[in-house]
Amino acid sequence: MSHDISPGDAEWDVIADRLHSFMGKMSASDTRRLAADEVSFRKFCSVALQSIAEMLGYTVKNIDEFIRDMRYAVNKGWQNGIERAKANRLRP
Amino acid sequence: MFDPKKQLKKAMELLRVGNPQVTDEQWANTESSLQQKMDEAPLPTIALIGLAGVGKSSTINALFNAGAAVGHYRPCTQFAQPLEGDLFEYTGRRGSMIVYDMPGLGENLAADERHYDTYFDTLPKVDVAIWVVDAPSRTISPIEVALRRLRRMGGASLIDKIVFAANKIDRVHPGETAWLKQANIPSPEQEETIHLYTRFLEEALGAEVPRAQDSVVCYSATRRYNLELLMEKVGAHAPENRAWLLGRVADVADFTDLVDPRLLEWIKSNRRHADDGRRAP
Numbered sequence: 320m321s322h323d324i325s326p327g328d329a330e331w332d333v334i335a336d337r338l339h340s341f342m343g344k345m346s347a348s349d350t351r352r353l354a355a356d357e358v359s360f361r362k363f364c365s366v367a368l369q370s371i372a373e374m375l376g377y378t379v380k381n382i383d384e385f386i387r388d389m390r391y392a393v394n395k396g397w398q399n400g401i402e403r404a405k406a407n408r409l410r411p
Numbered sequence: 412m413f414d415p416k417k418q419l420k421k422a423m424e425l426l427r428v429g430n431p432q433v434t435d436e437q438w439a440n441t442e443s444s445l446q447q448k449m450d451e452a453p454l455p456t457i458a459l460i461g462l463a464g465v466g467k468s469s470t471i472n473a474l475f476n477a478g479a480a481v482g483h484y485r486p487c488t489q490f491a492q493p494l495e496g497d498l499f500e501y502t503g504r505r506g507s508m509i510v511y512d513m514p515g516l517g518e519n520l521a522a523d524e525r526h527y528d529t530y531f532d533t534l535p536k537v538d539v540a541i542w543v544v545d546a547p548s549r550t551i552s553p554i555e556v557a558l559r560r561l562r563r564m565g566g567a568s569l570i571d572k573i574v575f576a577a578n579k580i581d582r583v584h585p586g587e588t589a590w591l592k593q594a595n596i597p598s599p600e601q602e603e604t605i606h607l608y609t610r611f612l613e614e615a616l617g618a619e620v621p622r623a624q625d626s627v628v629c630y631s632a633t634r635r636y637n638l639e640l641l642m643e644k645v646g647a648h649a650p651e652n653r654a655w656l657l658g659r660v661a662d663v664a665d666f667t668d669l670v671d672p673r674l675l676e677w678i679k680s681n682r683r684h685a686d687d688g689r690r691a692p
Contacts, residue, residue, distance in 0.1 A: 323593060323671075324593065325673075326673065326677055331677070334591060334593070334594050334596075334674070335594075335674055335677050335678055335681070335682065336682070337594065337596060338594040338595075338596055338670065338674055338678065339678045339682045341596050342667065342678070344640070345637075345639040345640070345666070346639075348639040348640045348642075348643045349639045349643075349663075351643055352639070352642060352643040352646050352658065352661075353412075353413055353658070355643075355646055355647060355654060355658075356413040356646060356654055356655045356657075356658030356659075357413075357418060357655075358651075359646075359649075359651055359652060359653065359654035359655040359658070360413075360415065360418045360422070360655035360658075361418075361422055362651050362652040363449075363452070363652045363653070363655060364419075364422050364445060366652060367444075367445055367448040368426070368441070368445065371440075371441050371444040371445065371448075372441070374444070375437050375440055375441060375444075377432070377433050377437055378432075379426065379430055379433070
């Protein structure tokens, strides 16, 4: 396409659809990265928490679950992660 | 945009659910201590590898300064200088990081030998490395030799830090004039070439790179094309507990800034929410 096209042109819809599709891919990529950053941040927190809790004199339970719940939340949505954490807490 | 403060709140919320035995005072102290550890976390570090002119500076500006070439560079003295290349602190709009700018391979054998030493010395110190190549180039053998040596000397973990980024993808066959400037995407012919070139890189590097399919990205820094995918892969190759530090300073240039606004408006009116995974322009 060496010339500019306008909404009335036959190519317009085709190009718009390709652009839309690519925008979707970039958006999905951005979402995945933010989710991965969130998991990474919780990894960092979990390591830091171990030493903080020791210093403050208490034990943090479910650190492993904290990470697992976050992975779950990344895939299933934040509220589902909270629900899962609550369910885990009640688990015998 | 990754927001550590917001994430800290969410993390604390979840931890409170799982730890009713901890008092409010202890949580308050915990949160402030965590905040302090976040503030004190070492800056993210990136190695950029590539020949002069391949687009290393424009890539870093595209990923961490919204594409504006006004990122602040200053010499960095807190780390040992690489054997060759430059070390500087880069400050984009959302924060700073340490960048090792290292030479690429293929100029001559003697220079390549020196560069191998530089890579081996520097890669263990960085969170992630971006090896920038010119997209049309098929001169991959010097990279394969370097990777073989690095793996032999430092193990697969060194190789696993590297993202192979093929820049200037807008110039591939049948040429830059084929790029659909109005939509800022490749023409169908170029898309086919990009697909084939990606496969070529994955296969060429596959013998030395453990997860080549996750390590190769074709993009254009100047067109801002495919930068989100490049940034995703950069994060994915960083250590798991430090990727968020890169996310904190990431400021990826928006490729739609270079798209004809009429196309964006048309999509907004005609294709909006056609698919939940797609963002409305």
